[in-house]
Amino acid sequence: MAVSDRELAELTHLKTPQKLDPFKGVKKLPLEEYFTSGHRTCQGCESALVMKLMVKAAGPRTIVLGSTGCMYVANTTYYSTPWVVPWMHTQLGSSGSAALGASAAVRALIRKKKIKDEPINIIAFCGDGGGADMGVSGISATLTHPEYNCLILMYDNESYANTDIQLSGSTPYGAHTTFSPPGTKKRIMHHRWKKNFAAMMAAGHPTCRFVSTVCMSYPVLAMNAVRRALSIGGPTFIHSLDPCPKGWDYDPMLSHELGEIAVETGIWPLWQVEDGKLALIGKTRDIADNRFKRRPVRDYLLKQGRFAHFTDDDIDYFQAKVDETWKKWVVPGVIPIAKEVDNDAPPV
C-alpha cells in the first residue's frame, strides 16, 4: 500500500487499531486472569494489582514487556512466571524502545504474513525509576512515533522499591528512603518535589493521542484508561500511583485506602489528555468542581512510616505545596504553570 508523506504523518488519524469498549462497572469485568497468582511481591502490593488489571483490561491478545524493577524481579525469578500472556524482560531504562521495537516487529510479521493480521496489544511497563528517571529519553522518543501502536505504563511506587527503597525522582518531599534517612541533627533529607511525569509526557508530545494518570483504588477508571490507550492508535502513556507497603511503611491492608486518600487529598490528581483535550476524572473532577472538599494531607502523611519524622511544620509545608498546585496552577494539579501569567499586562 503506497502511502503519501502527508498521509504518513497523519496515519494514526486514518486508522485506529481496534475498538475496545469501556467496562461499565465492576460487575461487567471479565473473569479471566492473564497475570495470575504465585508472584513474589509483598503482601498488599498495589503494583501487582496494576499488572493484573492492566492485562485483564487488555485481554488475551497481548504482549507484555517489563523493564527491570519489582514487577520483573519479584514476578519472574528463575524458571517461574505468573504471566498467562507472553512476557519478556527488557533493561531498566528501555521500556520505550522495547515497546516501539515490539510494535514494529509485530507489524513486520503481519506484513510478511508470518502471523495473522489481527490487533495485538503491545504494553511495556516500567517503574518510576526505570521510567521517570532512566527511561525518559526512550519513552519520549517512542511517543513521537505516531505510526506504532503501543502503551507504556509506568507503575510509580515513589522509590527504587525492588532494591530496598532508594530515592527516585518520583519520591515525594521529605520521605524517608535509604538515601534520605532523617537524622537527629537534620530531619528532612529530601527536598525535591515529585516529578510531574505524566504531564511532562502529555505536554511534550503533541502527536501522542492519549496520556492518563490512574490509581488502582479506582479499578474501573484505570482499566478503561488502558482500553482507551490500546484502541486509540499510536503510542500512549499511563502513569499509575501505587501505594507500596514496604517503602511507604504501612500495614498492607491499607493499600487500597491509601490510594483513595492520595486522590482525595489532591496529591494524586486523576486526569487524561485525549487528542489534546484534557479532562479531570472521578474524584479529582469533583474536587475541581467543588463537589468534594479536598481532605487534608495530614490524613495521608500520618498513615505512613516514611513520614513519621514530619513535624506539624513539615505537614503544613506539604499542605501549602499541594494547595498551590490546586489554586495557582493553570490546570489544577496538572500543569505546573502559575495562572497569574494570564493576568500579566503586556509590555508597553
Next chain:
Amino acid sequence: MGRLYAVEVVYRGIFQKTLAKNITRAIVLAAHRDGKHGISFGRYGDSPERNGIPAKAFAIVGDDEVTLEEGMAKYEPKEVDVTICVDDTLCKGVESWAWYGLQPINRLTKPGGTLIVTSLETPERLIEMSHRKDTPYKLAIIKAAASFSGLWVYKDDHTDARILGAVARVLPELFSLGSLQETLKEENPKTGELLAVSAQKQFDRTSTVGVAAGEGNTEVPYTFEMPKWTEMREGIAIPGIPAGAAIKDPVTGEVGGFQPERNPTFKKYLTRTMRPVVDFEKCIKCELCWIACPDSCFDVTPEKLYDANMAACCGCGVCEAICPVEKCITMVNETAFTDNASQWQAFRKDAPAYKSWLVTVIENRPDRSHGFRYRGQYEEQIKQEVSHG
C-alpha cells in the same frame, strides 16, 4: 580449632528486618565481650526482602579467628545451635522467595539444639505445627505476640532483648548474661538499662521442653525439581501459565465461575500470617475483594461467591479492609488452621457445620498487628502489652 557457634533468626521479611538485625548483631557483640569472634549477616538469597515473605539472618561466632573464618567460608551454616523463630506462624515451614519449596523451621537445628519461638500458643500446638525431625531438639517459648513493624519505624517492645536473654540461658557457652547486658547498654544509650532488665527477666524465666525424634507435623513439605537451563526452550523461554477454567460445585455438580491456573512453583502457603475467613451467607457479591486482591487469590464459584484460595493468598488483608459488609471477611491468625482446604467447598457440603466452624475460628483468633497504621500506634500497643503483663 575452637568451637564454632551458629544461630539463625527466621523472620518475616521487612516486618521484622530490624528485629532480626538487632538480635544477630547483639549476639556477635556480646560473644565478643567474652573473647570470641563473630559476624552477623542477612541471607543474600532473601534480599531484596518482601513484606511477610520469610527471610533469615545469621550470627556465626568462633572461639578464635581461624574457626570463624572456617564458618564464614560457607554460604550459610549447614546446622545451627539455636534457631530463633520470631513469628510462630513460621513453625509451619519456611518458604522464602528465592528458594523453591517449603523447608521445616527446625531444618538447620542441630541434634540437641534449641528452637526459640515467640508465641502465645502452647508448646503442644507449636510442636504439632513444626515438621518432625529425625533427631531430638529442645523448644523454648517467649510468651509474646509476634513483634511486627516496618522498614522505617521500629516497634521497640523489647522482643529483641528478651530473645537474647533466652539465648544466654539455653546456650551459656556462647555469651554470658552479663556480657549481653553490657552490650545492650552500650548499643542503646537511652533504653539500654531497661533492655538489660528485660533480658534478665527472660533469662530467669526461660525453660525448655524436649521434642523427641519423630515428634511433630508428619506432612511432607512440598518440593519439586527445578528444570535445568538446558531444558528451556529456544531463547531461554519458558511456558506461560495456562488459562484457567470454570469450577464445579461439589454438591450439585454445577459448572461455572472461574478459577485461574496458578504458578506451580510458588504457592503462598507460608507467606501468610493471617488468612481471610469468608462468611458466604453475608456476601452481597459486590466483587470488590476479587478485583482488589493483588494475588488473584479469589476463585469465582458458579453462584458468584468468592473463595480465597489458600495456595495463592498471602494474607495482606486488603479484602477485609475493602469489604463493605461487616464480618463478611475476617482475617484470622494463621496458627488457628491446620490445612489449606477450600472454605467454599466446606460451606457447600455442610453450611451449618461451616457456620459453627467459622464462629469458633473467628472468636478464638489471637490478635495480630501488621505494621504501621498511624503515628503513635506502637507506643499505644506497647502500653497495652505491658498492662496485660
